[in-house]
Structures are given as structure tokens and as C-alpha cells.
Amino acid sequence: MARVVESDTVPGGSDVQQLSLDSIRESLIRQEDTIVFSLIERAKFPLNSPAFEDSSSLTEFFVREIETIQAKVGRYENPEENPFFLDTIPHSVFPTHKYPQVLHPKASSVNINKRLWDVYFKELLPLFVKPGDDGNYASTAASDLACLHALSRRIHYGKFVAEIKFRDSPHDYEPAIRSKDTEALMKLLTFEKVEEMVKKRVEKKAETFGQEVKCVSGGDESEKKKYKVDPYLVSRIYGEWLIPLTKDVEVEYLLRRLD
Numbered sequence: 056m057a058r059v060v061e062s063d064t065v066p067g068g069s070d071v072q073q074l075s076l077d078s079i080r081e082s083l084i085r086q087e088d089t090i091v092f093s094l095i096e097r098a099k100f101p102l103n104s105p106a107f108e109d110s111s112s113l114t115e116f117f118v119r120e121i122e123t124i125q126a127k128v129g130r131y132e133n134p135e136e137n138p139f140f141l142d143t144i145p146h147s148v149f150p151t152h153k154y155p156q157v158l159h160p161k162a163s164s165v166n167i168n169k170r171l172w173d174v175y176f177k178e179l180l181p182l183f184v185k186p187g188d189d190g191n192y193a194s195t196a197a198s199d200l201a202c203l204h205a206l207s208r209r210i211h212y213g214k215f216v217a218e219i220k221f222r223d224s225p226h227d228y229e230p231a232i233r234s235k236d237t238e239a240l241m242k243l244l245t246f247e248k249v250e251e252m253v254k255k256r257v258e259k260k261a262e263t264f265g266q267e268v269k270c271v272s273g274g275d276e277s278e279k280k281k282y283k284v285d286p287y288l289v290s291r292i293y294g295e296w297l298i299p300l301t302k303d304v305e306v307e308y309l310l311r312r313l314d
């Protein structure tokens with residue numbers, strides 16, 4: 056029987072009152088670790104395109120089935136989680152955690168996972184995995200799903216970032232929201248220095264987490280370091296795709312904020 060568990064825990068682990076841009080950014084920083092590790096794990100396999108190329112692909116089937124079972128254990132009760140395929144989300148079979156209402160009720164209608172799916176398979180994956188096909192489709196699909204979930208959570212975290220920015224200075228945002236001025240909203244929510252810092256930090260994380268570790272002492276220090284995923288590519292993935300998609304989610308959310 057469904058039992059509701061009350062809690063004050065919100066993104067960033069703080070309570071609703073203490074939610075701040077800093078605590079939200081802390082969570083984005085922690086999510087970088089998950090994203091970098093998931094890319095490193097996926098890079099173990101070659102592209103394996105037959106697994107995902109068709110509309111009725113093995114990967115799509117796998118993701119649909121997993122999302123259904125995860126919905127039944129309450130995954131999408133969490134406002135941080137956004138499904139790729141579920142138009143109708145099955146109810147949880149078990150007691151669900153009651154997440155505090157931080158976001159505007161229209162938040163659940165902001166979901167850009169269809170775009171993310173295309174971007175991931177058509178643009179990102181070919182960048183950081185080797186070409187080829189080793190037939191290992193089931194494991195590859197599981198790795199793709201880990202990446203997709205991590206990327207989707209990060210991008211849709213834009214809803215929380217936007218909510219805090221709106222609460223911090225409603226008078227700046229309201230005129231742009233009322234006139235549906237997406238350019239003005241984009242300008243208001245952009246912090247270029249923060250973006251530069253994010254790109255530098257994820258490059259460093261990819262270097263640290265993905266380097267070949269050797270235990271032999273006296274090795275040649277000048278030997279070129281090998282990485283499981285090119286750190287510069289990780290910085291590009293953030294700069295050219297993840298940050299812009301996060302900002303699109305922020306704008307989409309803000310446009311609905313006064314509904």
C-alpha cells in the first residue's frame with residue numbers, strides 16, 4: 056500500500072529555505088563526477104551502432120522497459136528525474152517519498168530528452184568512443200542508459216537553477232517572462248565565468264579519473280599520458296552541448312514560471 060514519507064530534503068541536500076544558487080551549483084559539480092565516469096565506462100565499448108540505429112532498436116526497447124520498471128518503484132516522483140519515453144507514467148507499487156514542492160507545477164512539462172537522445176547518439180557518442188561493432192549490444196545499451204540518465208539529470212537540473220535565480224531577483228526576470236523575450240532571459244541567466252570554470256574543471260576530472268595508473272616506479276615521466284576519454288573532448292561536450300542544453304531548460308522553465 057502506498058505510504059507517503061515526508062521529507063525536507065531537496066536538491067543539494069539542504070532544506071527548502073536554505074536552497075541557494077551555491078548549493079545547486081554544488082550538486083552540479085558532484086554530478087560532473089557521475090557524468091565523467093559514465094563516459095569513461097561507455098568508452099570501453101566501440102560505437103556498436105546496430106544497437107541504436109533503428110527506431111525500434113534494442114537500445115530503445117531496453118530504455119523503455121527499464122523506465123517502466125523504474126517508474127513502478129517511484130523514480131519519476133523525484134522532480135530531478137525526467138523520463139525519455141513515458142508519456143503516461145505508471146504509479147509506484149511501493150510507498151513513495153514525498154518530495155517538497157520546490158518547482159512551479161508546470162516544471163514537469165519541461166522535458167527535452169527527445170533532443171538529448173538525438174544529440175547523444177548522433178553527435179556525442181561518435182566523438183568519444185572508437186568506431187566499430189563487437190556485437191556486445193546489451194552491455195553497450197546499459198552503458199548508454201547510464202550516460203543518458205546522468206546527462207538528462209544534469210540538463211534538467213536547469214529547472215532548479217532557474218527557480219533559484221527567479222526567486223533571487225523576480226523583478227529582473229518578470230518583464231522578460233511576460234514579454235516571452237527568450238534572448239533577454241538567456242542573457243540574464245548566463246554567467247560566462249562560471250561556464251569557463253565548469254569546462255576547466257571537467258577537463259581536469261577527465262584527466263584525473265581516466266588516466267592509466269601505473270605502479271612501476273622509475274617509469275619515464277616524459278612518456279605521454281594515456282586517457283580513457285580525451286579530457287579536451289569532455290570539456291567540449293560540456294561547452295558545446297551540456298551547458299547550452301541546460302540553459303535551454305532554464306529558459307523553457309522560466310517561460311512557464313508565471314503561469
Ligand SMILES: O=C(O)C(=O)C[C@]1(C(=O)O)C=C[C@@H](O)C=C1
Pocket residue numbers: 080083216244245246247249250253297298299301302305
Ligand atoms: O551556474 C549557473 O548559474 C547555471 O545556470 C548553470 C550553468 C551550467 O550549465 O553550468 C549554465 C549557465 C550559466 O551561464 C553558468 C553555468
